[in-house]
Amino acid sequence: MKADDIDVYEISRLLYSLRDPANREAFRAGAEAYCRRFAPGPRGMRLLLARDWQGLVDAGVSVYLLTKLGAATGVSLLQMGAKMRGMSDEQFQRFLEEQNRRNRPLALLPDEARPPRT
Amino acid sequence: MATIVAGLGCSHAPSIAHAYDSGNERSPALAPLFDAFAHAARWLAERRADALVVIYNDHVDNYFFDAWPAFSVGVAAEYEIADEGWGPRRFPPVPGHRALARHIAAHLLERGIDLTASHRMQLDHGFLSPMPLIDEHWRVPVVPLTINVVLEPLPTPARCWALGEALGSAIASYAADLRVAVIGTGGLSHQLTGSDFGKVYAEWDREFLALLDHAPQTLARYTMADFARLGGEHSIEVVQWLAMRAALPAVSRMEFSYYYPFGLMGYAIAGFRPGTAA
Numbered sequence: 001m002k003a004d005d006i007d008v009y010e011i012s013r014l015l016y017s018l019r020d021p022a023n024r025e026a027f028r029a030g031a032e033a034y035c036r037r038f039a040p041g042p043r044g045m046r047l048l049l050a051r052d053w054q055g056l057v058d059a060g061v062s063v064y065l066l067t068k069l070g071a072a073t074g075v076s077l078l079q080m081g082a083k084m085r086g087m088s089d090e091q092f093q094r095f096l097e098e099q100n101r102r103n104r105p106l107a108l109l110p111d112e113a114r115p116p117r118t
Numbered sequence: 119m120a121t122i123v124a125g126l127g128c129s130h131a132p133s134i135a136h137a138y139d140s141g142n143e144r145s146p147a148l149a150p151l152f153d154a155f156a157h158a159a160r161w162l163a164e165r166r167a168d169a170l171v172v173i174y175n176d177h178v179d180n181y182f183f184d185a186w187p188a189f190s191v192g193v194a195a196e197y198e199i200a201d202e203g204w205g206p207r208r209f210p211p212v213p214g215h216r217a218l219a220r221h222i223a224a225h226l227l228e229r230g231i232d233l234t235a236s237h238r239m240q241l242d243h244g245f246l247s248p249m250p251l252i253d254e255h256w257r258v259p260v261v262p263l264t265i266n267v268v269l270e271p272l273p274t275p276a277r278c279w280a281l282g283e284a285l286g287s288a289i290a291s292y293a294a295d296l297r298v299a300v301i302g303t304g305g306l307s308h309q310l311t312g313s314d315f316g317k318v319y320a321e322w323d324r325e326f327l328a329l330l331d332h333a334p335q336t337l338a339r340y341t342m343a344d345f346a347r348l349g350g351e352h353s354i355e356v357v358q359w360l361a362m363r364a365a366l367p368a369v370s371r372m373e374f375s376y377y378y379p380f381g382l383m384g385y386a387i388a389g390f391r392p393g394t395a396a
Contacts, residue, residue: 009183016182019201057311062268063352064177067132071203077132081315081382096316096381103320103379108327109150110157110376 005041008060011048014038015065024072051075054084120218120292122300124165125366125390126158126252127330127359130174130303131383132202134247139207151385154376155251158387161374162252167299169215170253171222171261171285171365172245173358174303177202178268179242186269187234189281191226192262193219200240209250212241215259218292222261225288231281236264244355248303258299265361267304267354272342278357279338282364289365302362304355306377306384311351316382322348323377323384326356330388331372334363349384362390369393 014035017023027034035048047055051073053066063080070080082092134151137143143152179200181187196211223235245262263285265278273281282300289298306326307319326349329337337360345354363370375388 012178012183016178018203019179021201021205024203054312062178063310064179064268068178068203077310077382081310084311084315085313092316099316099318100380103318103384106320106324106377106379107150108324108375108377110153 001042003042006044006047006059007039007041008044010039010041011044011056011059011061012065014040014048015061015068018068018072027072053080057084120289120294120296120298122286122289122366122392123167123297124162124299125362125370125392126162126299126301126388127362127390128155128158128248128252128301128303128387129305129383129385130244130247130355131385132243132247133381133383134251135207135243138247138250147380151378151380152251154378154387155248157374157376158389159252161389162299165299166297167258168297169218169261170258170299170301171218171263171289172249172301172303173263173265173282173361174244175265175267175355175358176244177242180236180240181264181266181269183269186266187236187264188266188273188277189226189231189233190236190239190264191219191223191233192239193223193235194237194239197260197262198238198240199246200242202242207246209246210256212245212249212256213259215261217294218289218296218298219261221292222263222285222288225291226281226284229284229287231284233281244303252301265358267342267357272354273357275340275342275345275357275360276338278361279335279364282361285361286365286367300362300365302358302360304358305349305353306356306386307349307353308383309350309352310382314350317350318379318382318384319349319353320379320384323379323386327372327375327377327386327388330359330363331375334360335368338364366390366392367394
């Protein structure tokens with residue numbers, strides 16, 4: 001098998017298996033051993049072990065499967081997003097706050113629910 | 119004969135579920151969203167529905183890549199709560215309206231919509247993030263109906279519209295006297311990969327809501343790629359709003375709409391009262 005081989009179906013099967021709490025526990029106990037139960041290919045293995053979220057997306061892995069790996073390893077969607085954007089968690093938080101402020105005039109809310117203007 | 123008494127579109131998102139489960143609904147950031155849901159829930163309760171048809175999409179929690187139906191309808195007596203990685207949320211199974219579900223399955227096939235009947239389905243946040251805010255104690259039995267927006271090839275928005283039209287005719291041809299609400303979940307804008315991760319396309323979201331109100335059928339001419347370009351890759355879930363709207367009579371009007379662009383999402387909730395031709 002070539003070093004750049006990757007099998008997205010096998011990676012997907014691996015991540016899908018993390019819906020089972022026993023499998024999440026096994027992954028946390030030994031990520032590489034757990035990944036070897038599947039055949040992600042050498043490059044797939046590297047991306048998984050490095051938690052290279054964007055690399056996995058670029059290879060064709062669904063983000064809805066990556067969230068299962070995030071759940072198993074304590075990485076939130078926001079943390080994943082910051083990594084994909086190449087930002088620190090704090091930088092990403094500031095981006096979102098700025099975006100909230102910019103978009104607020106477009107909100108349509110029950111009057112009593114409209115957030116205070118800042 | 120059954121009648122559609124309400125249409126509801128609403129976002130679904132793990133963030134809604136997390137806030138609900140952690141008792142964080144009243145935080146200043148999320149209170150506007152939960153107030154909008156509370157208004158929608160009161161509005162829907164007044165429509166006194168006997169069954170809820172919930173059009174949503176699975177996120178690789180029930181279906182997998184071995185086979186993924188373009189459209190599926192749940193025909194089970196009850197539905198389990200999926201474990202999306204954090205353990206199943208603490209809800210009892212959701213009761214299904216089996217007779218209506220079987221009627222819909224048969225009628226849709228006759229109308230040329232080849233859908234799959236699922237006799238066992240686990241519900242994920244596509245269903246479960248908004249539904250406790252809409253019918254907290256599962257008082258009204260449901261018919262879950264899924265659209266594939268995950269594994270290519272995907273059905274076209276035009277086909278999702280046709281699904282909704284056939285659903286409307288299926289409900290109208292159900293023999294028992296039943297009041298049915300149709301709910302479509304998903305969207306609006308969000309992008310969960312790449313350098314634009316977290317980008318919210320608020321202008322497009324507002325335009326989408328306006329189109330859904332005044333010219334809904336024009337949205338059936340968009341492609342999935344159009345929706346992905348306009349609202350982010352993962353906003354294509356809005357086809358579930360299209361199918362909901364298509365199930366209602368053409369003359370129906372939007373009675374309210376709320377929109378809250380916050381964090382990773384353009385959250386929206388809108389209610390439609392089915393009209394009758396003059």
